[in-house]
Amino acid sequence: MTIINLDHISANPILSEVKEAMIAAIQMDYANPSSQHTRGEQAAETLESARESVAKLINCDNPKEVVFTSCGTESINHAIKGVALANAQKGKHIVTSNIEHNAVIRSLRRLKSMGYTITSVSVDEHGRVNPRDIAESIKDDTILVSVMHSNNETGTIQPIEEIGKIVREKKVLFHSDAVDSVGVVPIDVHKLNVDLLSFASNPFYGPTGVGGLYIRRGSQVWPLLDGGIQENNKRAGAENLVGIVGMGVAADLARSRMEERIAHTAGLKKKLLDELPSYIDEYIINTHPEFSLPNLVSVSVRYIEGESVVLMLDDDGIAVSTRSACATGSLRASHVLLSIGRDHADAQGTLLITFGVDNTEADVVTFLTALKNVVTTLRNISPLYKKATNNQK
Amino acid sequence: MYNKTVMDHFRNPRNVGIIEDADGVGEVGNPLCGDMMTIYLKIEDEIIKDIKFQTFGCGSAIAVSSMLTELAVGKTIAAAKKITNKDVADALEGLPKNKLHCSNLGADALQVAIKNYEDKKAGKTQPELKRKDQHEHSHGGKCYCPYCDVEILDNATFCEACHTNLKESH
Numbered sequence: 027m028t029i030i031n032l033d034h035i036s037a038n039p040i041l042s043e044v045k046e047a048m049i050a051a052i053q054m055d056y057a058n059p060s061s062q063h064t065r066g067e068q069a070a071e072t073l074e075s076a077r078e079s080v081a082k083l084i085n086c087d088n089p090k091e092v093v094f095t096s097c098g099t100e101s102i103n104h105a106i107k108g109v110a111l112a113n114a115q116k117g118k119h120i121v122t123s124n125i126e127h128n129a130v131i132r133s134l135r136r137l138k139s140m141g142y143t144i145t146s147v148s149v150d151e152h153g154r155v156n157p158r159d160i161a162e163s164i165k166d167d168t169i170l171v172s173v174m175h176s177n178n179e180t181g182t183i184q185p186i187e188e189i190g191k192i193v194r195e196k197k198v199l200f201h202s203d204a205v206d207s208v209g210v211v212p213i214d215v216h217k218l219n220v221d222l223l224s225f226a227s228n229p230f231y232g233p234t235g236v237g238g239l240y241i242r243r244g245s246q247v248w249p250l251l252d253g254g255i256q257e258n259n260k261r262a263g264a265e266n267l268v269g270i271v272g273m274g275v276a277a278d279l280a281r282s283r284m285e286e287r288i289a290h291t292a293g294l295k296k297k298l299l300d301e302l303p304s305y306i307d308e309y310i311i312n313t314h315p316e317f318s319l320p321n322l323v324s325v326s327v328r329y330i331e332g333e334s335v336v337l338m339l340d341d342d343g344i345a346v347s348t349r350s351a352c353a354t355g356s357l358r359a360s361h362v363l364l365s366i367g368r369d370h371a372d373a374q375g376t377l378l379i380t381f382g383v384d385n386t387e388a389d390v391v392t393f394l395t396a397l398k399n400v401v402t403t404l405r406n407i408s409p410l411y412k413k414a415t416n417n418q419k
Numbered sequence: 420m421y422n423k424t425v426m427d428h429f430r431n432p433r434n435v436g437i438i439e440d441a442d443g444v445g446e447v448g449n450p451l452c453g454d455m456m457t458i459y460l461k462i463e464d465e466i467i468k469d470i471k472f473q474t475f476g477c478g479s480a481i482a483v484s485s486m487l488t489e490l491a492v493g494k495t496i497a498a499a500k501k502i503t504n505k506d507v508a509d510a511l512e513g514l515p516k517n518k519l520h521c522s523n524l525g526a527d528a529l530q531v532a533i534k535n536y537e538d539k540k541a542g543k544t545q546p547e548l549k550r551k552d553q554h555e556h557s558h559g560g561k562c563y564c565p566y567c568d569v570e571i572l573d574n575a576t577f578c579e580a581c582h583t584n585l586k587e588s589h
C-alpha cells in the first residue's frame with residue numbers, strides 16, 4: 027500500500043538531490059575541517075560553503091553568524107541557556123509566550139530552578155502574541171525575550187518583526203524559535219529584528235541530526251559545548267560534515283523553490299479547508315486564517331480522540347499527527363490548545379495535517395473520504411457524541 | 420506500540436452500543452487524559468446477559484472497553500465484581516505502561532454499572548452514576564507519573580522528574 031504522508035511536520039523525506047550530495051560527501055572521506063593539511067582545508071571549504079548556503083536562506087550576510095548544531099532543540103537550548111549564563115550579571119529575567127515548544131519551556135524551567143525568573147505572556151484565540159504584552163513585561167533586569175516564529179501545533183505565525191523592534195529598543199536580546207518556519211516561509215533575520223534564531227534542516231527536506239543557530243554579531247552567548255575552537259568558538263566538537271553538506275544543498279533548494287512550494291502546499295491546504303465541511307461537521311480550525319504556515323492545518327474534531335483517528339487512518343495508509351494527550355506519551359492536554367481556548371475534550375480530538383512537496387490534490391480527497399468514515403465510526407462509539415446530539419434535539 | 424490483541428479489539432470492538440432499557444448504567448471519565456466510558460448492563464437472575472459500551476478515548480481505552488465486555492458477559496454479578504483493571508490488561512496481553520492510567524476506567528465503569536443496578540434493585544431513588552473519585556492502583560503496585568512516566572511514590576503529590584503537581588492524578 028502506498029502511504030500518503032500528511033505528517034511532514036514529524037519527518038520530511040530527504041530530497042534526492044540532498045541524498046546524492048550526502049552520499050558523495052561520505053565517499054569523499056573528508057578529513058577534519060580543523061586540520062591544517064590539504065585534506066583538512068578541503069573539508070573546511072566544504073563546511074564554509076554549506077554555511078554560506080544556510081546563511082543565505084535566512085538572509086544573513088555574514089555566514090560566521092551561523093552556527094551548525096545537532097538539531098533545532100540544541101539550537102534553542104544554546105540560545106536560551108547561552109544568553110542566560112553569559113548575561114547573569116546583568117539580570118535574570120526572561121520573557122516568553124505561553125505557546126512555546128517544550129525545548130523552550132523546559133530550558134526556561136531549568137533556568138528557573140537556577141534562580142532566573144520567567145514572565146510568560148498569553149495569546150489570543152488564534153495563538154498570537156500581542157507585542158504590547160511583551161513590551162509591558164520587559165523589566166530593568168530582563169536579559170532575553172524568546173518568542174517562536176511559527177507554532178508547531180497550530181501553524182500560527184507571530185508578529186516577530188514588531189516584537190523584535192520593541193525588544194531591540196529596550197536593549198534586550200531577542201531569540202526566536204523558527205524551526206518550523208526556516209526554509210518553509212521567507213525568513214530575513216534583519217527584517218525580523220532578531221539577535222538569535224533557531225532552526226533545523228529537516229523542515230526543508232534536509233537530514234535530521236543537523237540544525238542551525240543564528241547569533242547576531244556582538245550578542246553575548248555562552249556555548250553549550252565547551253572544548254575545541256570549532257564553529258568560531260561557539261560550539262565545540264567535530265562537525266557533522268555529511269549532515270551539514272545535506273543541509274546546505276537543502277537550503278539552496280529551499281531558496282530557489284520556496285515560492286513554488288508555498289503555492290503548492292497552500293493550494294492543498296485551501297482545498298482541504300474548503301472541502302472539509304462537505305465531509306464532516308462539528309470541528310474547530312485552530313490555524314490562524316491569515317498568519318499561518320502554508321503547509322499546516324490544525325483541526326479539533328469534536329467528540330472523538332485523536333490517537334484513535336491516527337491509528338484508523340494508518341490502516342487506510344494515511345499518516346497524520348495528533349495533539350491528543352493520549353498520544354503524546356505525556357497524557358497532558360496540549361498547553362498550546364488550552365492556551366487558545368480549546369477545552370480538554372476538544373483538544374483530545376486535534377489532528378495536525380502537514381503537506382509537503384510530495385502531496386497531490388488526490389491525496390486531499392483520499393484523506394477526506396477516509397476521515398469521514400473514521401469520524402463516523404468513532405462517533406458511533408463515543409458517549410460524548412450521543413450526549414451532544416441528544417442535547418441538540 | 421500496541422500488541423495484536425489490543426489492535427484487534429480497537430479495530431473490531433465487541434459490544435459497542437447502548438442498551439435503552441438497561442438494568443445498570445456506569446459512566447466514568449478521566450478528566451486528566453479526557454477518556455470517558457459508559458457501560459450498560461442487562462441482568463437476568465443475577466447474571467450479565469448483555470453488556471454494551473460507549474467510549475471516548477484512545478486506542479487502548481477502546482480496546483479495554485471491548486475486552487472488558489467480553490470478560491463480563493455471562494458472568495454472575497458476584498464474579499463480575501471481581502474483575503479488575505489488571506484482569507482486563509492481562510486479557511489484552513499487556514498495555515504500554517503509560518496507557519494503564521488512561522485505561523483504568525474499564526473495570527471502574529463496570530463496577531459503577533453494577534452498583535447502579537444494585538442501588539436500583541434496593542429501591543434507591545437517585546441511582547449513583549458517578550465514578551468513585553480515585554481509581555485503584557491496580558497496575559502491579561507501582562505508580563508512575565502520568566506525565567513523564569517516571570516511577571513515583573504512591574502518595575507523591577509532586578513529580579521531581581518533570582516538576583508537575585500531581586493532585587488526584589495518579
